[in-house]
Amino acid sequence: xxxxxxxxxxPPRTRSITEALKKKEPSPVGRANRFISQTxxxxxxxxxxxxxxxxxxxxxxxxxxxxxxxFDVLSIDEHHAGDFAKGFSTTFMESIAQIGHVYLAVDPWxxxxxxxxxxxxxxxTAAWRRVLNSASA
Amino acid sequence: xxxxxxVRNDEEEEDEDFAEEWDLLQTDKGESSGSxxxxxxxxxxxxxxAAAARPSAAPSNTTSSEGQDVExxxxxxxxxxxxxxxxxxxxxxxxxxxxxxAASQLTHVHGADGRTLPLLGVTVEALKRYEDDARFDDDxxxxxxxxxxxxxxxxxxxxxxx
Numbered sequence: 001x002x003x004x005x006x007x008x009x010x011p012p013r014t015r016s017i018t019e020a021l022k023k024k025e026p027s028p029v030g031r032a033n034r035f036i037s038q039t040x041x042x043x044x045x046x047x048x049x050x051x052x053x054x055x056x057x058x059x060x061x062x063x064x065x066x067x068x069x070x071f072d073v074l075s076i077d078e079h080h081a082g083d084f085a086k087g088f089s090t091t092f093m094e095s096i097a098q099i100g101h102v103y104l105a106v107d108p109w110x111x112x113x114x115x116x117x118x119x120x121x122x123x124x125t126a127a128w129r130r131v132l133n134s135a136s137a
Numbered sequence: 138x139x140x141x142x143x144v145r146n147d148e149e150e151e152d153e154d155f156a157e158e159w160d161l162l163q164t165d166k167g168e169s170s171g172s173x174x175x176x177x178x179x180x181x182x183x184x185x186x187a188a189a190a191r192p193s194a195a196p197s198n199t200t201s202s203e204g205q206d207v208e209x210x211x212x213x214x215x216x217x218x219x220x221x222x223x224x225x226x227x228x229x230x231x232x233x234x235x236x237x238x239a240a241s242q243l244t245h246v247h248g249a250d251g252r253t254l255p256l257l258g259v260t261v262e263a264l265k266r267y268e269d270d271a272r273f274d275d276d277x278x279x280x281x282x283x284x285x286x287x288x289x290x291x292x293x294x295x296x297x298x299x
Contacts, residue, residue, distance in 0.1 A: 032228050032258030036180075038281035048264055054180035068258025073283035083268045095256060104181040 032070035035096055037123035038105035039113050044073075047105045054103055070099055091111075096126035 034055075038047050055067050089111065102123055106112040114120045273282060 011215075028260050029261035030258050030260075032256045034258070038279060040278060040283070042279050044277045044279045044282040045268060045275055045276060047279055048268050050180040052261050052265065069264065070256065070258050071259060071264070073279050074257060074259060088148065098256060099258075106181050 021033040027066075030066060030068040031066065032068045032099050033101060034067055035070045035099045035102045035123065036072070036073075036105060037102055037114060037120045038107075039117045039120060041113060042105060046107055050107065051103055051107050069103075070095075082092055092122070093126045093129070095124060097130040100130060115125075 036047070036051055049067060055069075058067065104112075104114055104124065105118070106114060147191070
């Protein structure tokens with residue numbers, strides 16, 4: 001459903017698909033293959049910086065696939081967070097399992113807030129469950 | 138404030154200990170590490186081995202370039218994760234017009250409870266472009282960023298912007 005709200009919506013950039021293909025640029029969006037686990041009290045720029053370092057590390061280690069980050073600030077509208085929470089135990093677990101790789105945004109590194117939040121512990125649990133399931137399969 | 142030369146406090150020692158341990162860990166893994174400073178944020182990465190596709194995994198729910206659901210997924214969660222709104226969110230991320238094509242390839246997870254969750258992913262480059270465009274200051278939380286993204290890109294059914 002389209003909503004008539006074009007007035008305040010920032011215009012998308014107009015670089016064309018052809019142009020992107022010519023430059024052989026990867027699509028900026030795609031199916032997520034890395035899940036960012038963080039808390040909403042964390043600083044956006046620090047999370048992005050930490051994630052960027054990790055992506056760089058992966059690339060340096062020879063990972064060639066394009067890395068697509070699942071970041072809740074993009075996918076979860078907090079105005080519907082209540083609805084989302086109802087699917088906490090099943091859909092969310094399944095989504096992490098399908099993404100298959102979790103980045104835990106540890107900040108600060110010596111007292112990570114992320115380990116004090118049930119949601120983030122759940123992220124990690126879901127990731128480990130997938131590891132264990134894969135190992136036993 | 139810088140401590141006087143030669144004076145070390147416990148926090149510094151802890152920092153150094155951790156940095157050394159971290160380096161050792163990285164060396165064990167055959168990787169070199171960059172330097173780690175007090176207060177740095179790091180991303181701990183947990184990779185799962187590649188798993189076989191799950192038979193119960195959801196079929197794809199695609200969206201056409203016009204944003205129309207090809208495979209209709211009714212239910213409250215489908216509304217909450219409206220692809221149309223996501224497309225606009227991606228627009229806000231300064232992602233190119235190819236977003237429509239990319240969005241059409243996105244798959245959703247369909248939970249046993251009938252809820253869906255889009256597996257929308259963005260590259261780190263797109264994320265950084267957004268960060269630059271939004272000009273968040275260092276204290277902006279991810280919660281605030283989320284509000285910013287959706288306030289800019291999603292509106293109420295009556296057309297009002299949040």
